[in-house]
Amino acid sequence: MSYTVKQLSELTGLTPRTLRYYDAIGLLRPARDGANDYRRYGPAEVERLRRLLVYRELGLPLEEIRALLDAPGLDRTGILRGHLDRLLDRRREVEELIHKVRRTLDNLEGETAMTDKEKFEDLKQQVIRENEAAYGQEVRRRWGDAAAGGANQRVAGMSEEEWRQMQSEEQGYKDALRRAIAAGDPAGEDAREACRLHRDWLLHYWNEAMFSREAHIQLVEAYSQDPRFAAYYEAVAPGCAEFFARAIRSFYA
16 A cells, blocks of 8 residues: 555644645655556555654654664664763753752742852752763864763862862963964964963863873864864954964974
């Protein structure tokens, strides 16, 4: 038995527009009736749609669904485990936000007062979320999930003293970079101070096993190659990312 677009729409509850979209992107192509060029969905297409809807119900992106449908030898377990990990990360983020909103509401309504420690913990979680949103994808692509997750854990575990020290080092290397750029000397003392302070700041996120001169150079050079990082350093001073890359190479020469 075969179905027209209208018939399959009524059978599955999908709109004709959705079925045509799946056809247009090559996700579910019906056969064509040679006589009148009508779209007809036969048993193979209906079975493919059944599996497509199962994967869609799991929340998988369409490109991952396509891979699962089109590659018989694909590691389906690996894809689904990766999807589960992303869902668990999202659940933790949502739970943290719910907890924060509830505490903020309680504070505004006078039921509870947030302690300084609670405010500090909220601040760290906010920074982690902002870093993930702005740079997380690139960090994970370049250095892996373990490196990104470890950095987030180190931030979450910082004491207030460590936090202040990290903030001071971040501001310090920015100020030194501005002075070095104004002097036009990527090998001068201001540039070297910027590199030293940047190294100290970075070690709040990286552990000693991750750090090496080569890794430090590669990281700084990556700043000029990715628009998100480049924009951060462009706000320090025009041309900062490119200048910093020259300075870090000179620092370790």
